[in-house]
Amino acid sequence: MIRLRSCILTHLLHSPPASHISSLRRLLSTTVPEPPVPANPGFAVEDYLVATCGLTRPQALKASVKISGLKSPSKPDAVLAFLAGLGLSSADVAALVATDPRLLCASMDTLTSNVAGLAGMSMSPSQIARLVMLGRAIFRCKPVVSRLHYYLPLFGSPENLLHVLKQNSYLLSSNIDKVVQPNVAFLRECGLDACDIAKLCISLPRLLSTKPERVRAMAACTESVGVRRGSGMFRKAMQAVAFRSEEKVAAKVAYLKNTFRWSDAEVAIAVFRSPMVLTRSDDRLLRTSEFLISEVGLEPAYIAPRSVMVCLSLEGRLKPRYYVMKFLKEHGLLNSGRSYLSVVLATEKVFVEKFIYPHKEAAPHLAEDYDAACRGEVPTNFRFT
Incomplete structure (x- = not known):
């Protein structure tokens, strides 16, 4: 049987x-x-x-x-x-x-x-x-299928649903009527559509199973850092402040301001343009500011509206690509009009195709030295011959 x-x-x-x-x-x-x-x-x-x-x-x-x-x-x-x-x-x-x-x-x-x-x-x-x-x-409990009938359309696909449940299986036992649905309804009031809600909850699986009053507090904290409901960055900003106290968020904003020498208006612009700067550690922010301002020579006012670069890896992207640019400029191999921002934002494939491969003959060790720089080795000793 x-x-x-x-x-x-x-x-x-x-x-x-x-x-x-x-x-x-x-x-x-x-x-x-x-x-x-x-x-x-x-x-x-x-x-x-x-x-x-x-x-x-x-x-x-x-x-x-x-x-x-x-x-x-x-x-x-x-x-x-x-x-x-x-x-x-x-x-x-x-x-x-x-x-x-x-x-x-x-x-x-x-x-x-x-x-x-x-x-x-x-x-x-x-x-x-x-x-x-x-x-x-x-x-082994009977309500599981009825609950999935609610979650599957919300997350868009079985794979998305499984991804969320892997991070937060408590969703299957959460009270849909009193907790989950009120949270979803509130997020819609904040201007998030179904796709935004799915993305937010995939990155923060426990958000939907959190008490509604706490979710509302997160939204209020998001607005306190200058990102309004309905704006295109609200989802990312809420992701950045979620499950952090207002005091910690305020302290991080103050640290950003002091570390990057920003005015109140500039730090507000920086947070609005790239809310995830709020999630970076103080040590990482300090080292990034020292590199961008002292070594690359960027002005604080220039960095603020381009704060996305603050969220990039210092050792894996910002430094190695700067040293490649510096090397190419010193040897007359790079157009001086090329901005550092466009270089660091390029995908790895595009960067290699535009700045490494074309110089294989003139600088045969460039690819090798770039790889070494990405590993944190001899970052300033690029060899020309």
């Missing part, structure tokens, strides 16, 4: 999506049910967890406490066959059982119903298996 259920599940998961639900229910309902299995006086939960589920002895000892009432292998055998039918490996099953031992006592009707519902939402077998791993205890 266990093998039959597993075979049925495997077959259905690889059938056309439209037939999943009806076929699953029909086949499972027409299968002759197993007779009740009496308690097995020789059955030891801890030994079963080790021998059959693949848990270590310490894991089994801890897990066995939660399912001490289990007296027979009948139900856990059925669950294990079900998980195998989903395509989960032995290691995956062991991880699931160690985290949620009560899964072995789950209702097969609930499990198969959830799989049928997910298949009906056009989720692939591998996506369903990943969801089971992510959902863990939540998957």
